[in-house]
Amino acid sequence: MNTKYAILIASLLAAPNVQASGGSESFAATNTKWKVECSACHIAYPPKLLPASSWKAMMGGLDKHFGTDASLDAASTTEILAFLQKNASSRKPEPSGKPQLRITETRWFQSEHDEVPVRLWKDPRVKSPSNCAACHTQAESGNFNEHNIQLPR
Template identity: 50%
Template structure:
């Protein structure tokens, strides 16, 4: 195989694993506590180091207060760390611990232009469900994408 073929095969494999990990690792408490303001992001989309930092700074969470009680906090951290990414490019903490700033994310979305991200129906790259119609089920497959006008 040519290097670029190998690379895209590896990317496809990594994304399958991402999707698989997400199904298994975002149940109950995480969905409830982390899915009220935005999608409950799949655990497999960030490394453990990023999840720990996020869970230890919830009172100052991306410009808002997302605090939960200590027991809930510990349970969520445990679930997210258990399902965290531990391979390839996803294993490196992205800038600001944002999924949307990870190398794989930028690469997968390189065809989405800046003006599209800022459309009123989308507002932010973190608003996955605006385009990924089955994001709430951990399904980011390209066949389930519809970009709002």
């Protein structure tokens, strides 16, 4: 079945606010400092989206964060890193040796999204795969359940 219809049907069958079940993972872990500091420029990407080694590398280089300066004071950096590592993905880091900083470049992300048509990633309403909320309507609250996906059409 075409993914778009599969999703449409799934969302029609689903009662609103049904909790994630079956294959859906929970991304609900939260921390106030993280939520405030890491959602200033994009959604606060849930810790479970990357392994601990990636968070360590990222938090060690916030002054050069994807072409921008996202640095924080030492206490905030330490608190946020501890939160991210505690709730990190338990998937093995990828074998390249170098910690991956982009969720969207992980094999996990790519296989989860292999049915998304290429033209959608470039749609002006999406702009970038990093813009989770363009399709995941509840991304800001860490909910990526397939029932809450709405593709731009």
